[in-house]
Amino acid sequence: MAHELSYTNPAPAADTETDDRRAAIAYHVREILRLLGEDPTREGLLDTPVRVAKMYEEMLEGMWMQPEDVLTTTFAERAEGPVIVSDITFYSLCEHHLVPFFGQAHVAYLPGDRIVGISKVARLVDAFSRRLQVQERMTEQIAQAMDEVLRPRGVIALVEAEHTCMCARGVRKPGSRTTTLAARGLYATDPGLRDEFLRLIRR
Numbered sequence: 555m556a557h558e559l560s561y562t563n564p565a566p567a568a569d570t571e572t573d574d575r576r577a578a579i580a581y582h583v584r585e586i587l588r589l590l591g592e593d594p595t596r597e598g599l600l601d602t603p604v605r606v607a608k609m610y611e612e613m614l615e616g617m618w619m620q621p622e623d624v625l626t627t628t629f630a631e632r633a634e635g636p637v638i639v640s641d642i643t644f645y646s647l648c649e650h651h652l653v654p655f656f657g658q659a660h661v662a663y664l665p666g667d668r669i670v671g672i673s674k675v676a677r678l679v680d681a682f683s684r685r686l687q688v689q690e691r692m693t694e695q696i697a698q699a700m701d702e703v704l705r706p707r708g709v710i711a712l713v714e715a716e717h718t719c720m721c722a723r724g725v726r727k728p729g730s731r732t733t734t735l736a737a738r739g740l741y742a743t744d745p746g747l748r749d750e751f752l753r754l755i756r757r
């Protein structure tokens with residue numbers, strides 16, 4: 555569905571809103587601790603609710619990042635071959651269980667008239683991983699944003715991840731990995747380019 559790829563997120567909250575939100579989340583975490591039979595006033599748990607609130611702010615900071623603000627530094631260069639940024643480690647938060655999934659993203663593009671600063675590709679992965687996510691949507695969003703902002707001849711994103719909701723709980727299959735792939739432009743139509751990409755990232 556189109557809206558799933560939307561990058562339109564709330565604008566960053568004002569400081570007072572951030573403070574209010576942090577206090578409200580901490581309040582609810584304290585209640586969860588109580589419901590779990592814990593004593594939230596004991597020393598080890600005293601600061602936990604605020605820590606958890608800050609953790610969500612950090613792990614979800616991509617919610618307030620727009621791809622066009624991330625893919626900022628570009629240079630007028632023509633490169634015939636692909637640019638591949640591989641093994642970009644990311645941590646995301648599964649929207650079904652609110653536990654992490656993490657792994658590596660590999661992104662390649664065939665530049666149009668401009669190349670992008672390579673660190674910006676890793677920043678883009680952060681912008682989409684640090685949200686409540688599913689792996690398929692995250693992969694599509696990376697490819698889509700590269701395509702829309704940079705207008706390359708082609709782009710491909712491959713994400714490999716371990717989901718703690720599958721490893722530490724539920725079906726309990728540690729070590730299982732999920733791979734997702736999204737392609738646009740020439741990478742969507744030319745199997746040879748896909749094969750080259752997979753060979754160059756050694757998968």
Ligand SMILES: Nc1nc2c(ncn2[C@@H]2O[C@H](COP(=O)(O)OP(=O)(O)OP(=O)(O)O)[C@@H](O)[C@H]2O)c(=O)[nH]1
Nearest residue numbers: 648649650651687688689690717719720723724725
């Ligand atoms: N496709 C996809 N599924 C995901 C992702 N993250 C978590 N899931 C799955 O979301 C599903 C949620 O299933 P439910 O049956 O509603 O939840 P559950 O009872 O906790 O399921 P189990 O994990 O099988 O115990 C599970 O199959 C998860 O493995 C993801 O990124 N992509």
